[in-house]
Amino acid sequence: MGRHSCSVKQKLRKGLWSPEEDEKLCNYITNFGIGSWSSVPKLAGLQRCGKSCRLRWINYLRPDLKRGMFSQDEEDKIISLHQVLGNRWAQIAAQLPGRTDNEIKNFWNSSLKKKLMKQGIDPNTHKPLKENQIIKDEENCTIKTSMLQIPPLNEIANGQFTESKQVFDLLFVSDFQSNSNPSEYNSEVLAQYHDHQSEFENNQNYVFCSASNVTKLEHGQMTETDFGSSSTSRMSSSNSSNMCSNQNTAGIQINGMSENSEALSWDIENKMESLFQYPYIGIKNEELKSSPSHERDQLHGNSTSGDFMSNYPLSSLTEEFKWA
DNA sequence: AAACATCGCAACCGCTCCAAC
DNA sequence: CGTTGGAGCGGTTGCGATGTT
Known part of the structure; x- marks a missing residue:
């Protein structure tokens, strides 16, 4: 009640x-x-x-409200943010100065949703309408979507995928696909991950990491790619609680990136925790509220160092999540 | 011109979170 | 540690404006 x-x-x-x-x-x-x-x-x-x-x-x-029509830029921003944040209107509104969560929510429901539908895009998943069904192949433990194919986890763990493929953070990918909502799909991935956790940790061919960076060991050499356009300042693996304050507005850093591969093995709890360090991938509001204002500004992309979208190009991000 | 349908927006409702007690 | 109440969020509703028949 x-x-x-x-x-x-x-x-x-x-x-x-x-x-x-x-x-x-x-x-x-x-x-x-x-x-x-x-x-x-x-x-x-x-x-x-x-x-x-x-x-x-x-x-x-409120005097700082921006009334009137949404600009094309604002519209694009809302769509991109919704792709990552889902219906977290307050967080989306935080990226759009002068706009309220209610206003954005109404605009989405009355206009943008229909617009995306017309373009053949599922407004919930941001994927093509006819291909948005997630197909779970129980038999071979493969999880597929129209945009992403994760190889069977047991095969990854066993080292059977030895080609130069990047293994993304499955939990993150799962979150990403389901608009950051913890879901059954998440639980399934989590369970599978749990089953093979120790094997993952011992497998030198693949490294699971979060969001922006994908790291792989090739012939004993560490390589990394970065989704963000900014240079990366590396995080201390032992001080994840300060990650928010240390990162630039690209906002996403790998936890524990170092020359030492041991630092790249996390347990599930650390992974989940580190996922929530990222402001644009589901950071808790409370964390933002408790941050000093200049940090919040940074997290919200209000700093002068550049806004969120320019540092975190979503189009390229989704592109990166393709497997092939 | 009237009746009806649709749309967009403002406001409400129900819920969670969290600090204070 | 449990309870209470305020703040805030997302979903939903209600209503006036506009369009259509």
Whole structure:
């Protein structure tokens, strides 16, 4: 059972806001700032609940709001971000100054969704409509999609895939495909990964890593590729908690990248934890909130060092996830 | 011109998270 | 450690505007 709606407790107004109410709220916040929302209605002389005031301010009255049509640039950004973040409207809105999560959500549902459908793209998966079905081949333990084919995990573990293929982080890929939602698919991959974990760790041909970097041992030499366009500053493998603050706005670094291959073996927990270090691949809001503001700015791409999209080209990213 | 359908947006609802107690 | 209440999020609803028949 959920809580009672705040407007049920007392006889409070609901529905559209009148210009007078807007003015009262605006005046109050201009003069006294935002303190406790629950006390705002009383202090501002409004017959509304605090929640309603908060929403009205955030979605409509805030002075830094950008009203009007979405630009092509904003539209592209929303689509790209949705591809990675799914329906995390607040996180998407954080990348679009002056736009609210509600506005973006409405724009997506009323316009962008249809636009993508017309282009033959599934708005949920961002894949071609007819090929978006994930086919799970139980027999040979192969997981396929239209865009990605992961070789059978047991074969990877056994070292049977010895050609120069890159092995991406399966958990990440799974998240990526399912719009960052932990899913049954994830559980399955996780379970398979668990089954062969020790074998993976001993297999010198393949290295599982996260998001931006793919590393492979070839003839004892470490090679790496980087999805981001920026130079990479390497992370300390023993200090993953500081990853956010250390990374550049490309935002994604391999955990424990070093000349020592041992550093590249993680357990599942570390992998999952490290996945959540990445702001654009499902970082928890709370982590952002608890970061100092300049770090949040960096994470949100607000820093002057470059914005998110330019440092993290999604088109090339999805391209990189192809197996062949 | 009226009735009906569709659309887009603002606001609400129900839920989770988390800090304070 | 459990409870409570505020903040915030995503999904949904309601309603006015606009289009169609």
